[in-house]
Amino acid sequence: MAEIIIKQVAKSFGTFQALHSIDMTIRDREFMVLLGASGCGKTTLLRIIAGLETPSQGEVWIGGRRVDHLPPRERGIAMVFQNYAVFPHLTVFENIAFGLRMKKLPQQEIDKRVNRTAELMHIEQLLKRYSGQLSGGQRQRVAVARALAMEPDVILMDEPLSNLDALLRLEMRAELKGVLAESKSTAIYVTHDQVEAMSLADRISVMNGGKIVQNASPVEIYRDPAARFVGSFIGNPPMNFIKANRQDIGRWRVAGLDLYGPSHGASSLEFAIRPEDLTIGEGGFIATARVVEPLGAHTLVTCEVDGKPFRAVLDSDLKVAPGDVLTLIPKPDRIRWFDPETLLAV
Amino acid sequence: MQSRFLPYMLLAPATLFLAVFFVYPFVQIGILAFSSGDGFTMGHIQTMASHWKFGTALWNTVLLTAIIVPIQLALALSMASIVTKLKTGRSTILFVFAIPLGLSDLAAGIIWLAIFEQSGFLNSMLAGLGVIEQPILFLGYQNMWVIFAAVVLAEIWRATAIMMVILVSGMGLIPKEYYEAAEVFGASPWKRFTKVTLPLLRPSLQTALILRTIAAFEVFAVVVALGGTTLPVLMGETYQWQFTMRDRNVAAAYAMVILGISIAATLVFLRLLRVPKEARL
Numbered sequence: 223m224a225e226i227i228i229k230q231v232a233k234s235f236g237t238f239q240a241l242h243s244i245d246m247t248i249r250d251r252e253f254m255v256l257l258g259a260s261g262c263g264k265t266t267l268l269r270i271i272a273g274l275e276t277p278s279q280g281e282v283w284i285g286g287r288r289v290d291h292l293p294p295r296e297r298g299i300a301m302v303f304q305n306y307a308v309f310p311h312l313t314v315f316e317n318i319a320f321g322l323r324m325k326k327l328p329q330q331e332i333d334k335r336v337n338r339t340a341e342l343m344h345i346e347q348l349l350k351r352y353s354g355q356l357s358g359g360q361r362q363r364v365a366v367a368r369a370l371a372m373e374p375d376v377i378l379m380d381e382p383l384s385n386l387d388a389l390l391r392l393e394m395r396a397e398l399k400g401v402l403a404e405s406k407s408t409a410i411y412v413t414h415d416q417v418e419a420m421s422l423a424d425r426i427s428v429m430n431g432g433k434i435v436q437n438a439s440p441v442e443i444y445r446d447p448a449a450r451f452v453g454s455f456i457g458n459p460p461m462n463f464i465k466a467n468r469q470d471i472g473r474w475r476v477a478g479l480d481l482y483g484p485s486h487g488a489s490s491l492e493f494a495i496r497p498e499d500l501t502i503g504e505g506g507f508i509a510t511a512r513v514v515e516p517l518g519a520h521t522l523v524t525c526e527v528d529g530k531p532f533r534a535v536l537d538s539d540l541k542v543a544p545g546d547v548l549t550l551i552p553k554p555d556r557i558r559w560f561d562p563e564t565l566l567a568v
Numbered sequence: 569m570q571s572r573f574l575p576y577m578l579l580a581p582a583t584l585f586l587a588v589f590f591v592y593p594f595v596q597i598g599i600l601a602f603s604s605g606d607g608f609t610m611g612h613i614q615t616m617a618s619h620w621k622f623g624t625a626l627w628n629t630v631l632l633t634a635i636i637v638p639i640q641l642a643l644a645l646s647m648a649s650i651v652t653k654l655k656t657g658r659s660t661i662l663f664v665f666a667i668p669l670g671l672s673d674l675a676a677g678i679i680w681l682a683i684f685e686q687s688g689f690l691n692s693m694l695a696g697l698g699v700i701e702q703p704i705l706f707l708g709y710q711n712m713w714v715i716f717a718a719v720v721l722a723e724i725w726r727a728t729a730i731m732m733v734i735l736v737s738g739m740g741l742i743p744k745e746y747y748e749a750a751e752v753f754g755a756s757p758w759k760r761f762t763k764v765t766l767p768l769l770r771p772s773l774q775t776a777l778i779l780r781t782i783a784a785f786e787v788f789a790v791v792v793a794l795g796g797t798t799l800p801v802l803m804g805e806t807y808q809w810q811f812t813m814r815d816r817n818v819a820a821a822y823a824m825v826i827l828g829i830s831i832a833a834t835l836v837f838l839r840l841l842r843v844p845k846e847a848r849l
Contacts, residue, residue, distance in 0.1 A: 274748050295754040307749035311767040311847050320763075324754030352846040372753065 224285040224375030231280030257419040258429035300369035301378040308353040315349040339367040450565040466493040477528040492560040498535040499556035506551035600820035612817040625800040633784040644731035677793025680722040715795040731776040738772025774841040
């Protein structure tokens with residue numbers, strides 16, 4: 223059992239407040255992804271859980287034990303570093319065995335675990351090599367094998383795929399998911415790549431400016447962003463936003479359309495819709511196509527609605543040329559509303 | 569001019585200078601040590617080896633080196649480890665540590681002489697404190713070990729900084745992530761030092777040890793200042809034969825011995841601290 227509880231953890235570097243009172247619970251064996259742009263505090267939070275950084279305040283609990291005063295080696299964790307940190311002076315075997323030797327496990331057990339994890343990561347033929355003789359992808363595999371060999375309660379991963387090329391990243395992502403699902407470890411994974419986050423996570427914590435903006439399942443994060451930031455950060459292309467003016471209770475005027483919306487007291491809200499939740503038909507937004515990008519399965523059309531850029535993902539059978547005028551109907555159940563003052567969902 | 573020759577052209581003057589003023593005298597000394605008027609001879613080597621002071625001088629030199637270099641290595645490693653971890657004031661401390669480097673070894677010897685001699689600081693302090701009534705003769709031939717210890721002390725004081733500076737720069741090259749990885753995977757601070765720092769520091773250790781050991785085999789001025797000829801060392805004997813006994817051939821033979829043990833030590837360090845190409849940082 224390794225449930226991780228983070229209670230009011232804050233961290234400041236000098237006058238810079240990197241983390242503002244974070245509260246979070248990660249369930250046993252859950253795969254949690256911390257997602258955010260660079261500088262949002264996600265790596266700092268991971269390093270605080272690892273014990274490589276001390277929180278300015280707050281508590282970290284792993285498996286029912288308060289660990290924030292303990293050194294990393296007493297926390298039952300293993301970590302995969304962004305630059306792999308595969309020791310150059312040790313062979314692949316000794317790299318994977320490093321933590322096991324520190325634990326003073328018997329040689330037989332070390333051999334068993336190294337061979338098993340090496341096989342799992344498909345690097346059994348590289349065991350005698352040094353890091354200098356490996357490719358980036360192979361080093362990445364060694365780093366993951368080293369963490370898995372520890373059979374830790376918690377595996378922490380700091381942007382482990384960010385230094386790999388696109389194809390390799392895709393391959394490793396799927397492999398990581400499979401391998402970690404079979405391990406008994408709770409995983410925390412830091413990334414700025416939303417696709418990685420969506421595909422790996424049981425739950426995503428979206429971070430911005432040292433705070434957790436939303437903490438939910440990938441689909442919920444995508445469908446029901448709790449804040450404007452989440453909608454604009456997640457999704458490629460991101461959500462479209464248009465200013466909505468109140469007509470009557472629950473009636474809003476959005477770029478020339480009258481729409482039913484929340485009965486909110488504010489005089490204006492922000493209407494939001496994902497580009498793929500638009501269809502072509504009668505009585506929608508009047509949009510002038512500006513850029514047309516065929517992407518195979520779909521066509522991404524960047525239009526102008528009300529003088530602002532507005533993106534739509536349309537069927538690729540549809541013939542659209544720049545300058546065409548389209549009418550785009552938002553799917554009613556996919557429309558979201560944000561308060562322009564608080565920037566939160568309404 | 570073709571640009572690939574340019575680097576060689578630029579290095580030529582220095583290479584020529586070294587060849588003329590180092591290689592040539594070096595060959596000359598080799599010839600001096602092994603030749604007489606009639607050609608090749610081992611006579612000078614025999615003269616040197618059969619002299620009663622040779623064994624003592626060789627033993628003293630090797631013993632001094634064997635004591636000084638490991639102590640300096642341990643000190644330099646611990647100082648460098650601490651300095652590397654400093655967040656502020658690092659350059660100030662490095663600067664202070666480097667002060668003795670600006671001192672000639674003779675000056676260093678004289679400073680320690682001023683401490684240990686009969687009318688020196690140590691005696692005046694002890695007398696002032698009432699510990700002794702008469703000044704003690706620390707550096708007499710009756711107290712060989714005191715001279716020995718004073719030389720060790722002076723050498724450590726004078727020349728540890730050079731090792732430390734080399735090790736500090738070497739430690740600076742080791743990425744922080746390796747330490748973090750070691751820490752996460754269960755290595756205590758001591759294990760991190762032995763399993764990460766030391767192996768990754770091998771190239772710097774090699775340089776530092778070779779430099780210091782060769783210099784230690786050539787110890788001279790500090791010994792002369794503190795012990796005159798009471799404590800014979802190889803370099804001192806070379807000087808004696810050259811200038812007191814006026815026998816250049818035996819002096820050259822001594823120089824060959826120093827050269828020989830220096831090369832041997834260098835080879836040992838090169839072999840012991842070798843880093844295979846694939847295991848480099």
